[in-house]
Amino acid sequence: MRKSIVIKLFLLIVSLSVFLLASLFVGQVLFFERFYIHQKVSSVQSALNAVSTESWEATGDDYAAEQQFYQNHNTWVARLDASGYLSDTRNFAAEVKLEDVAEVPTLSGKTLTIPLYTVMDVEQFREDHPLREEVFVQPGEDIAIEGLLINNQFVPQRMARKASSLRDENHLENTPFVQKEYEVVPRFANTMEYRERYPSILVYGTVTKLRTPQGVEESRYTNHLFLEQMKTFQANLLYGDKPEKDQAVIDYVGNNVPYKIFVNRQTDSTGTPYYLFAMTSLQPVDEAEGVMRQYFLYIALGALLLVALVSFFYAKRIARPLLQVNEVTRQMASLNFATQIPVTTEDEIGQLSQNINELSRMLDDHIHRLEQDIEQERQLEQTRKAFIADVSHELKTPLSIMESCLYIIQDKPDSGKREHYFSAMKEEVHKMSLLVNDMLELAKYESGAYRMETTVFRLDDLLERVCAKQAFDINSKQLNLHMDFAPIEVVANAQRIEQVLVNLLTNAVRYTPEGESIYIRMKENPQTVLVTVENQGTHIPEEQLDKIWDRFYRVEQSRHRSTGGTGLGLAICQQILKLHGAPYGVTNTEQGVQFYFELERA
Numbered sequence: 001m002r003k004s005i006v007i008k009l010f011l012l013i014v015s016l017s018v019f020l021l022a023s024l025f026v027g028q029v030l031f032f033e034r035f036y037i038h039q040k041v042s043s044v045q046s047a048l049n050a051v052s053t054e055s056w057e058a059t060g061d062d063y064a065a066e067q068q069f070y071q072n073h074n075t076w077v078a079r080l081d082a083s084g085y086l087s088d089t090r091n092f093a094a095e096v097k098l099e100d101v102a103e104v105p106t107l108s109g110k111t112l113t114i115p116l117y118t119v120m121d122v123e124q125f126r127e128d129h130p131l132r133e134e135v136f137v138q139p140g141e142d143i144a145i146e147g148l149l150i151n152n153q154f155v156p157q158r159m160a161r162k163a164s165s166l167r168d169e170n171h172l173e174n175t176p177f178v179q180k181e182y183e184v185v186p187r188f189a190n191t192m193e194y195r196e197r198y199p200s201i202l203v204y205g206t207v208t209k210l211r212t213p214q215g216v217e218e219s220r221y222t223n224h225l226f227l228e229q230m231k232t233f234q235a236n237l238l239y240g241d242k243p244e245k246d247q248a249v250i251d252y253v254g255n256n257v258p259y260k261i262f263v264n265r266q267t268d269s270t271g272t273p274y275y276l277f278a279m280t281s282l283q284p285v286d287e288a289e290g291v292m293r294q295y296f297l298y299i300a301l302g303a304l305l306l307v308a309l310v311s312f313f314y315a316k317r318i319a320r321p322l323l324q325v326n327e328v329t330r331q332m333a334s335l336n337f338a339t340q341i342p343v344t345t346e347d348e349i350g351q352l353s354q355n356i357n358e359l360s361r362m363l364d365d366h367i368h369r370l371e372q373d374i375e376q377e378r379q380l381e382q383t384r385k386a387f388i389a390d391v392s393h394e395l396k397t398p399l400s401i402m403e404s405c406l407y408i409i410q411d412k413p414d415s416g417k418r419e420h421y422f423s424a425m426k427e428e429v430h431k432m433s434l435l436v437n438d439m440l441e442l443a444k445y446e447s448g449a450y451r452m453e454t455t456v457f458r459l460d461d462l463l464e465r466v467c468a469k470q471a472f473d474i475n476s477k478q479l480n481l482h483m484d485f486a487p488i489e490v491v492a493n494a495q496r497i498e499q500v501l502v503n504l505l506t507n508a509v510r511y512t513p514e515g516e517s518i519y520i521r522m523k524e525n526p527q528t529v530l531v532t533v534e535n536q537g538t539h540i541p542e543e544q545l546d547k548i549w550d551r552f553y554r555v556e557q558s559r560h561r562s563t564g565g566t567g568l569g570l571a572i573c574q575q576i577l578k579l580h581g582a583p584y585g586v587t588n589t590e591q592g593v594q595f596y597f598e599l600e601r602a
Contacts (some may be wrong), residue, residue, distance in 0.1 A: 017307040020040070020071035037282060041249055047073050048264045048276050062088035063220050067343075075262075075280040076226045082273050083153065086232025089115040092122065095209040096143060103201050107154060111208065112145075114156055118231055119172040122221035125212045135475050139207050146454060147409070148181075149199045150238050174339050176228060180235035211289075220360055225254055226279050229261060235275060258282040332360055335367070402429070452579040456602045457494045459529060460485035463520060466501045475511050480517040488522065488529050489602035496576045501533075504571035504595050508535035529601055545586055549574040 005179035047069070062079060069077045079087045094114050101107040116122075143164040147156040157178055160171040181198075188194040213221060221227065229252065236242060243250075243263055250261040262278040328339050339582065340360065343353045373596075402425045447458040463485055467474075474481050490497075508518050516536035549570050577584040579596050 013311040014304075014307055017304065017311075025300070037260075040280065040282070041262075044073055044075050044260070044262055044278060044280055045247065045249070046265075047075075048077070048262055048278060051276060062086070062348075063217060066220070066583040069278075073280075075278050076223060077276060077278040078226070078230060080230065080234070080275040080277050083155075084230070084237040084275070085115050086117065086230070088276060089117065091211055091213045092116050093211050094207055096145065096205040097208050098203050098205040098218070101201065101203050103199065104149060104154070107201075107203060108231065112154070112156075112205065114145075115160075116212075117221050117227055118174045118177075119156065119159055121224065122213060139210050142204065142206055145205065147201060147203075149201055154203070155238060162361050163204075174231060174235075177235045177238075180232075180239055184239050198405075219446055229279055229350055230277055233263065233275075234263075235501060237275075252279075262598055280419065301531050328356060328360065332356075332363070335355050339363065412428055433492075452493050452496065452576075454491050454580075455492050456489050456491055458487060459490045459497075459522065460487050462494060462498055463522070463531075466498060466505060467520065469502070470505050470509060473506075477509065477512070477514045479509065479512055479514070482517055482519045484521040486524060488524060490529055491597040491602050492580055492582075492599050493576075496579075500573045500576050500597070501531075503573050504533040507569060507595075511535060511556070512537050516592075525598070525601075528598040530596060532594050532596040534589055534592060536592040538592070539588045540586070540593055542588070545588075548586065 009220050040483050052070070065079075066077055069075065081087050085394075094116055096112045096114060098107055098110050098112055099178065100109070144160055145156050146158045146166050148162075149155075155177065156174065158166045158171055158173045160166045160168065165171055184198075185191065185194050188197070243265075246265040248263045250263070252259045252261050260280050260282060262280075263275070264276040264278075265273060266276060267273050296363065313364075331339050336451060340357050343357070404427050405422075463483070466482060467483060505518075505520070512518055512535040518536070519532070519534040521532045523532070574584070580599070582597050582599055584595075586593065586595050588594075
């Protein structure tokens with residue numbers, strides 16, 4: 001039953017995915033190009049409508065506003081005046097002072113500003129252009145201009161140094177405007193009628209000023225395709241072939257690349273009309289559509305493979321929670337509570353998984369606490385056994401000595417050595433008392449029940465106090481004590497750390513030959529403080545370095561307990577440092593042996 005459900009789910013998901021891929025392919029073929037063009041046109045048109053006169057003029061530079069619009073919308077844009085000229089051509093224009101014009105007296109003596117982009121390319125002014133000197137006259141030279149009078153406005157068509165050169169190879173010409181004239185003339189009954197409507201005028205003048213763009217400004221006039229369309233629009237505008245609506249979108253194909261041209265008629269704050277002229281390329285959509293069609297087969301195959309894998313995974317996932325419940329409960333029966341059921345849903349299966357996980361945690365906690373109690377009891381039992389064994393071994397010798405002394409005193413009560421025997425027994429009793437105290441303290445640390453309470457204190461003060469207590473023993477052996485301390489606070493149990501230091505320093509004094517040196521140093525680390533106690537003398541064999549922390553262990557097996565302490569000092573130090581979680585150890589140096597441990601800084 002479960003297998004059939006898995007197969008049905010698998011086939012259903014794959015079928016839906018194939019249908020979705022087919023729909024996407026058909027949609028791409030039929031609607032993608034139109035959708036892209038519609039979105040592009042709407043986006044550019046909205047951006048043009050959002051451009052206000054104030055925001056455009058706020059930049060103070062038409063070129064900067066055009067560049068900003070291009071960066072934001074990947075569309076060329078320019079602002080044209082009511083006659084179709086670029087509204088700002090101050091950096092690429094020529095001023096010509098006209099002579100007397102008989103046909104139009106209003107032009108006589110007038111200074112005419114001619115936007116040079118209408119009649120020439122900006123590259124012709126570059127130093128390396130072969131016709132640079134022949135193309136245009138310099139300031140102070142004469143020039144002849146031929147143009148039309150349209151709506152009482154003189155529109156230049158051709159320019160040259162003299163009238164006879166107006167149609168030579170190197171003359172300057174507004175080509176789209178001239179071509180528009182050839183298109184308009186056939187609309188009239190004859191040429192005379194056309195000339196009456198659009199009179200042709202030849203004027204002469206002198207170039208008074210010539211301005212050319214410099215640096216990055218030149219790039220504004222290098223987009224010849226855009227400039228040609230602007231001049232074409234101007235020619236249509238002057239001849240009355242302007243768009244009927246204030247907003248127009250025109251299709252244009254140049255060099256086999258489709259474009260959209262936008263013309264928005266607006267008015268400024270003074271009521272003067274102007275045009276926002278924009279042009280954007282549609283080539284990316286053609287390239288994208290061609291690549292997508294070629295690549296769609298690979299996309300479809302990859303998508304189908306992914307869908308098959310996802311469908312198989314999803315089908316198995318439905319049965320996975322029940323399989324996990326079965327596996328976890330089987331491990332719980334084997335007293336293994338480490339595995340938990342992942343809860344990924346909030347349905348009945350998710351609630352069942354949560355309840356089983358909670359039951360597993362509760363059983364694991366109870367068993368863990370029970371194991372801890374058993375382990376603690378086992379450690380206490382081992383401690384008791386070790387304590388009894390150690391006490392029996394260590395007390396055997398002093399008890400034997402005391403028994404012998406008692407027998408001697410009993411047999412010879414009047415012996416002259418009676419006081420000697422009493423002194424010997426008193427010394428053995430004192431040693432046994434020290435031994436029992438050390439063993440009780442060590443057993444307390446090893447039991448696992450002792451909790452170390454810590455405070456903040458000055459470690460250097462503690463070290464100086466310990467050294468002062470050992471001064472008598474140090475001076476009696478004529479030892480040299482070298483101390484290197486720093487005022488640092490640590491977090492530890494001051495009483496127990498003092499016990500560690502006393503044991504280490506006592507051990508150093510005991511095993512340092514007379515007249516040698518002992519070094520106690522503190523070294524600061526970012527988080528800890530390293531304390532070292534180094535004494536000059538015999539080295540410890542490398543194989544015995546780890547054993548000296550054991551109870552009753554002596555490096556020199558022949559050394560008697562009477563000269564070597566109880567044999568528990570280092571074992572007590574080890575347990576205290578372990579309870580602090582402090583790193584510790586011992587190592588041989590060039591001059592002797594060095595014990596060390598680290599404490600946490602406050």
